[in-house]
Amino acid sequence: MPGQHTEHAFETAIEHHLTTVGGYTHGKRDGFDLDRAFFPTEVLAFTKATQPDEWAYLAGLQKDKAEDTLLDDLCRALDSDHEGCLSVLRHGLKCFGKLFHVAYFAPASGMNPETEKRYEANRLTITRQLRYSSKHGNTLDVTLALNGIPVATAELKNPMTAQTWRHAVTQYKN
16 A cells, blocks of 8 residues: 555554544644644643633733733743653643643542543643754654653654664754
8 A cells, every 4th residue: 555654654653542542632733823823722721721810810910911921930940950741741831920830740549529620621632744944944744742742752664664773863953
C-alpha cells in the first residue's frame, strides 16, 4: 500500500491512538504563541475551570489585564533558573500572592473526590507539524502538551525512507 511507511502515516497513527485511547485531544497549531512558547488559550481555560477563586482574585485586581498578567508570570516562571518547567508543573507559580497550578497529578487514592476532579480536568493535546519559531518556518512533527504547556516533542523518522534517529538528532541540533 503506497504511503503507509511515510512520516505522515506515522504521525497519523500516533495521533489516532492518543486521541482515541489515550485521552488526548487535537491541539490547534494557530493557538500556539510563538513568543511565549505555549498555548495561552489552553492555559487560561484550565486555570479558570480549576481555580475559580484564585482567578476571581486576580481578575478583581487586574481587570482586563488579568489574562496577560498570568501568562507573563507563567513565562517568567518557566524561563527562571530557580523554577523552570518541571517545577512549575509540579508546584505551580505565584501570581499576585496567589498560587496557580498549571497541572494536577494523579491522587494517591480515591478518598478525596476534589483531588480526583482536578486531576481529571487536565487537558492533554497532541499537535502535529507545530511551527515553533517566528524566525524560520521549521516545524516539530509531534508536540504533546499538558494544559497548554508543551512537555514533549518528537521528530519522527522512518528507516524505510532512509531516515534514522541520527537524522532526528541533527534536526534538533540545527
